[in-house]
Amino acid sequence: DAGVIQSPRHEVTEMGQEVTLRCKPISGHNSLFWYRQTMMRGLELLIYFNNNVPIDDSGMPEDRFSAKMPNASFSTLKIQPSEPRDSAVYFCASSPGLNNQPQHFGDGTRLSIL
């Protein structure tokens, strides 16, 4: 069974550009989570979806960040315009349920904004 698949694995782009990160959750999992990992703040939950519906986006840092889940097998996290302080590793995770089930993490996207 394939795990959570994220793309790209690495992204380097210039400040001001639009960045789109992609995630394919494990089939049958109905919850999907986007996290950001930085040295300063550790692992932060940005937003999560349940049955493709955004439940809580209070972790999204600002309006430059947006996330969508158009169907059960695909989600995107978009940053527009990107800034150097957005540089981090972004993880996507999925779970069969909400907080009483373990989350399965993808390998992450390492984002560098120059």
Add this chain to the structure above:
Amino acid sequence: ILNVEQSPQSLHVQEGDSTNFTCSFPSSNFYALHWYRWETAKSPEALFVMTLNGDEKKKGRISATLNTKEGYSYLYIKGSQPEDSATYLCAAAGNAGNMLTFGGGTRLMVKP
């Protein structure tokens, strides 16, 4: 967002030593407690999810306990091995629909 704290921040032990670390969370508002193992350059891997006071879970040499009344969970590793070297994260949720809040992690280094 809950206040989830882990201690110690880092720990060096010798191979064969047994060790434990702590995760604390608000006892007044609790739904579930997760433990994850995170090796460098990899992604977090789920170890346990616990929801009931007094829960004990075990996976090989690793076990965890949960005390929801006093707001803490312990993770134990028996006979540490170098391959146990990783950061161990706990995360807590206040109710079924709340976001999971992660602690800062305990970084374990096991010397051969």
